[in-house]
Amino acid sequence: MRTVRDIGEFGLIRRLARLLPTSPDVFEGVGDDCAVVRLGDTVALVSCDLFLEHVHFRRSTATPEDIGWKAAAAALSDIAAMGGAPLYVLVSLACPGDTEIAFVEGLCQGLTAAAGQAGAVIVGGDTARSPEAIVLDVAVIGQTVGGRYLCRKGARPGDVLAVTGHVGRSAAGLHALEHGHDGPALLAAHRRPQPRYAEGRWLCRRDGVHAMIDISDGLVQDAGHLAEGEGLGMDIDPGRLVSAPELERYCEEHGLDALTFMLTGGEDYELACAIAPDVYDGTVRAFQETFDTALTGVGRFTDAWRGVRVAGQEPAAGGFDHFAR
C-alpha cells in the first residue's frame, strides 16, 4: 500500500483536490495560499495553517509567546500573499492536561499580538486535550480589497521574479539556535517573522504584477509554485540575491554559504511576485519609496523550460516537504 511519504505533501494535495466537488462561488480552491470565495457581496479569503510541536516548534527553544506569534504569522501571511486584508482568526489548541495555564496564556498573547499587527482579531476556536504534543491550527478569514487578489497562477514568460526584503534569515536563525550560536537579528527573524501585509496589498493593486506567493518553504520551492502555476520555467540569478548584512556576517563567521540559506531557507514570509518587465523599474522605485524595504528582481520566468533553475542549473534540493523526512 502506498503511503503519503511516497507521494509527498504536494502529491497528496493534488490527489485529494481531485476528490473535491467545486462550486461557482469558489473562485480559487485547493492549491493556492488561500481559498477565494464569494460571501454575500464580498470576495473573502480563507486559509488555515497547522503548527505542531516537534514538527514546527520545540518548547525547549521557543517561548510560548514566540510560538503563538509564529503560528499566527504563518497563517496570516497567506492572506498577505493574495493581497488581501486579514480580519478574523480562529485558533484550535490541543494540549496535555498538565500544560501550565501560564504557558497557554503566553501562546494566546503571541497569537493576539501577531493578529493585532495584521489588523485582525481572534474571534473563536476550539480546545481539546492532546495525549502528549501541543497542536495549534490557525484559521484566518480575510477579504480582498476592491475584489482584487493575486494567485500563484498568472506569471507570464519574460516576467521578472521579484522578492521583498531579505530571505534566508529565519533559516539562519534556526541554525544559530540549533548550534548555540549568537545572532540576535537572525534569531528574531526566526522567532518573530513579519509578514508583508501592507506590501502585499500594495503589490496587488499595482498593474503588471501578475502572481504572488509568500516564501514559507524556501525561495526555490515557492517561486517554483509560481512557475508551475502557468507551466513555465524560471531562472534565478544568484548574483542578484542580496544577503541581509546579519546573514552575511553570520555565514562568514561560521564558514557557511549564505546563498544556500537564501535559496532554500523557509519561514521568512517575504513575498515573491511576477512583474511584467515593462513596469518592473517603476514598480520597484515606487515600492521602495513607499515601504523603505527592498523589492529585488532575482530571476525571470520563461517558456523555454519548466521548473526552477539557478544560474541555468537545476538545483539539487528544493524546500520543505512535510512528508519527505
Next chain:
Amino acid sequence: MRTVRDIGEFGLIRRLARLLPTSPDVFEGVGDDCAVVRLGDTVALVSCDLFLEHVHFRRSTATPEDIGWKAAAAALSDIAAMGGAPLYVLVSLACPGDTEIAFVEGLCQGLTAAAGQAGAVIVGGDTARSPEAIVLDVAVIGQTVGGRYLCRKGARPGDVLAVTGHVGRSAAGLHALEHGHDGPALLAAHRRPQPRYAEGRWLCRRDGVHAMIDISDGLVQDAGHLAEGEGLGMDIDPGRLVSAPELERYCEEHGLDALTFMLTGGEDYELACAIAPDVYDGTVRAFQETFDTALTGVGRFTDAWRGVRVAGQEPAAGGFDHFAR
C-alpha cells in the same frame, strides 16, 4: 504552577477570552458555538473543531470515511446551532508519513460527504507530518439567513427547553462499540451523526425561539450553557425525555439506564433551544409538520436558582470536559 486540568476546558476558555481584544465588527466572539462577524454586507459565522486520534476517535473502531464524516459534522453542526447556512470548509490534517494514501482518501470522502449534505464545499486546508497520531481540524465558514442568528444567550425565565429528535443514541453506540454489542442503529448514530441544518435555520426564523445550542457534550451540560448564558436555572423533567426505540431496547437488553445516556451522552448533534411558553405549542406543531422529527419540551428555565437540575435535584455528573480526564 496551575495547569489547564485544574481549571478545565471552560475555565481555560473564559480565562483566554479575557486576553482578547474585540472589534465592533465582531457581534459574538469566544464563548458561543460560532463567532458571528461582519464581512462586507454579510453577517458571517465562523467556527472550528478539533478531531484527534486517541481522544475523539480510534482507527481500530472507525473507518476513515466515518472519521472524516464525524469531524466535519461536528464542525458543521456549530453553524446549524446558530441557525445559519454552512458554505465553506477548511480541513487541516496532520498524519504520520507512513499513513496509507487510501486512508487519507477515505477521510477526504467522509469529510466531503458530510460537507455536501450540509450544502458546503471543502475549499482548502493544510497538511503536515505528525509524529504519531492523526490530527484533524475542521473550520467552517457560513452565513446567517437574513442577518438572524441564535446564541447561547437569550433564554428567559419561563421559557421551555425543547430538544429535536432523540438524544443519547451516539453515546449508546459508543458503549456498544466498546463492549462488542450489537446495535446497528446506535452504531450508525455514533459513526454518522446527522446535524440539524434545516431545523436550525427554521427555528432561527421562528418568533419566540430565544436561544439555541447543539448537543455535543450532553444534554445537561449543553442545556446548562443556555441557562448560564442568562444567569438562569433550569429544571429538566426526565419523564418528558422520550427514548429512541433502539436506545430503549439496547438498555433493556444490557441492563442499562437509558436516562443516563439521554442526560449525559454527547455527540448526537441534536439542537436544544429556549422557546417562549406562549408560542411553544404552535412551534412544536409546525416543526413536526415540517420535519417529521420530534421537537420535545423537556425542561423549563427559571430565575429561582442557577444551574441545571433534573427533577429538582442537582445532577452528579455533567458532560464532557476535555481536560477533566
